Structures are given as C-alpha cells and as structure tokens.
Amino acid sequence: MIENLPPCPKCSCEYTYEMNALVVCPECGHEWVPAEGGTEGGDTAGELGVPPAEGWGRVVKDSVGNELRDGDAVVVVKALKVKGSPSGIKAGTKVRNIRLVDGVDGHDIDCKIDGFGAMQLKSSVVKKA
Numbered sequence: 005m006i007e008n009l010p011p012c013p014k015c016s017c018e019y020t021y022e023m024n025a026l027v028v029c030p031e032c033g034h035e036w037v038p039a040e041g042g043t044e045g046g047d048t049a050g051e052l053g054v055p056p057a058e059g060w061g062r063v064v065k066d067s068v069g070n071e072l073r074d075g076d077a078v079v080v081v082k083a084l085k086v087k088g089s090p091s092g093i094k095a096g097t098k099v100r101n102i103r104l105v106d107g108v109d110g111h112d113i114d115c116k117i118d119g120f121g122a123m124q125l126k127s128s129v130v131k132k133a
Contacts, residue, residue: 009022012029012032013036014029014032015031017029017030064112064113065127066078066131066132067081067129068132072102072104072113072130072132074102075102077098077099077133078098078102078115078130078131078133079130079131079132080093080099080130081095081129083095093117098133099117099125099130101116102114105124110128111125112127113125113127113130
C-alpha cells in the first residue's frame, strides 16, 4: 500500500485512491499504475487510459478495420442475442464511451448499453460511429 498517493496526472485531483495495483481518480475516472519510486506522476508507468497503439502494443480494430480507442462511440452492426433477455441488441444500436479490455473469448470491449446494462462485446460486431 502506498502511503502518499500521487495526484491524478490528467486532472490534478488530490483525492486519488488505490484499487489493487492501480491508482484511481474519483473525479475523472482515470486509472494508472503508480511509478516505482513513490509519489511521482506516473504518466508513463503503464497507464490504462492511453490509446492502445501507444500503451498496449496491440491494436483493436472494428468490423471494417477502423482503430478503436477508449471513449469512442460504436454502432452494433448485427443483431445480438442476449442470455436472459427476450429481445436482443438490435443492429444499429449506438454504444457510447467504450473501454478496451483484455476480455474472455475475444470480448475486447467493455460498455454499458441502454436497456441492457454493462456487458462486453467483440470488436468484430461493431463499427466506429
């Protein structure tokens, strides 16, 4: 546990907190791995909020080949069945503020869909809006 947590490198908020190995900002939602030395900014120490091309070494592309980044808006391109729901997600449903993750079974987008709640999607069933 880090005694003196660093302020958020994005918005300079002083009220950051520790969650597992990450430091989280409650105001802007930015998450990052703190620097080894202690209370330094942590800008380049493996941030999760940077685009995948710069931070992960892997690139996530949508169904038509556009590069996806955290915070993008996407549109579902084909109807999806959802377990436990009488109706699925219709093609053309817009999903805002996605988050790229290393999911299970190729589900690499974490998002909230109106009427369904939080779920994970595959990048192969969406296109950038």
